[in-house]
Amino acid sequence: MAKEKRCVECGHKVKSLLIQYSPGNFRLMKCENCNEVADEYIECELMVCLSNIQLTILYLVGFHQNLIFLLFIFQIIFIDLILHKTKAYRHLLYNVFTQETVYVQHLLWKLVLAYLLLDTYRSLLLRRTSDESSVPISFVLASLQVLVNVLSANFAFVLSFALASKIISIGASRGKEILLGIFISSYIKIFLFAMPVWEFPVSVIFIVDMLVLTSNAVALKVMTESTTSRCLAACFIAHSTKFLADQISGSRSLKHLGSVMYLPFLFRNL
Numbered sequence: 340m341a342k343e344k345r346c347v348e349c350g351h352k353v354k355s356l357l358i359q360y361s362p363g364n365f366r367l368m369k370c371e372n373c374n375e376v377a378d379e380y381i382e383c384e385l386m387v388c389l390s391n392i393q394l395t396i397l398y399l400v401g402f403h404q405n406l407i408f409l410l411f412i413f414q415i416i417f418i419d420l421i422l423h424k425t426k427a428y429r430h431l432l433y434n435v436f437t438q439e440t441v442y443v444q445h446l447l448w449k450l451v452l453a454y455l456l457l458d459t460y461r462s463l464l465l466r467r468t469s470d471e472s473s474v475p476i477s478f479v480l481a482s483l484q485v486l487v488n489v490l491s492a493n494f495a496f497v498l499s500f501a502l503a504s505k506i507i508s509i510g511a512s513r514g515k516e517i518l519l520g521i522f523i524s525s526y527i528k529i530f531l532f533a534m535p536v537w538e539f540p541v542s543v544i545f546i547v548d549m550l551v552l553t554s555n556a557v558a559l560k561v562m563t564e565s566t567t568s569r570c571l572a573a574c575f576i577a578h579s580t581k582f583l584a585d586q587i588s589g590s591r592s593l594k595h596l597g598s599v600m601y602l603p604f605l606f607r608n609l
Contacts, residue, residue, distance in 0.1 A: 345377075346372065347377065351373065380415075432558060455493065462488055464541075487588060496584075499581070503576040509559065523558065527547055528551060552578045
């Protein structure tokens with residue numbers, strides 16, 4: 340990740356984001372390039388820290404008020420991320436996840452696991468809402484099919500994204516950092532957990548996929564400082580390849596599993 344902090348407005352490197360004189364007494368630094376506050380979201384995070392202290396002291400008096408206050412502050416950053424504001428992505432990718440605060444290798448493996456789990460949940464939602472297959476499949480074989488589909492599709496995604504980034508020339512030398520940014524910007528997949536609760540149609544899954552694609556493009560633009568068209572092209576190629584790989588592996592594994600399930604009936608008749 341980044342070694343130096345960045346201004347969320349223009350992306351210029353800054354020495355520090357704030358000067359803290361005492362707890363609750365700080366001053367936000369301005370960017371030398373654009374003369375704007377380098378990172379306005381830092382104030383929200385400091386307010387969260389102060390509110391956590393208040394929560395322990397005023398637990399019986401103002402618990403609900405402080406909890407609502409904390410949620411409101413987190414919503415400010417989260418809503419800006421959903422709206423694809425570049426300054427929110429700069430804050431997250433440069434000023435939150437830095438080499439000083441996280442160990443890149445450990446965070447990458449955790450994000451890979453979370454990404455695969457969310458993709459597995461997406462595949463299970465599609466399987467539950469799809470009635471195309473009439474072949475009875477056991478739970479173990481169905482789980483193996485979903486696992487094969489998810490692993491093969493994501494392998495195709497990473498490979499195609501690396502090739503597209505190299506062809507279009509956008510940050511090919513920073514593969515690990517950019518891959519980490521892609522996984523972080525795929526947070527929108529968590530909205531899939533709301534589908535069983537409110538019984539959304541299956542089309543919502545593909546809307547979430549499109550939001551993930553555009554979110555990845557914004558993160559790629561922030562990290563590489565490339566043009567929007569190049570970043571969208573690289574992400575579109577990678578996600579299209581992933582979708583095709585998922586469809587191909589799904590149809591093949593379904594045929595193989597159908598033949599496997601037919602074998603007991605064949606031997607029984609013999």
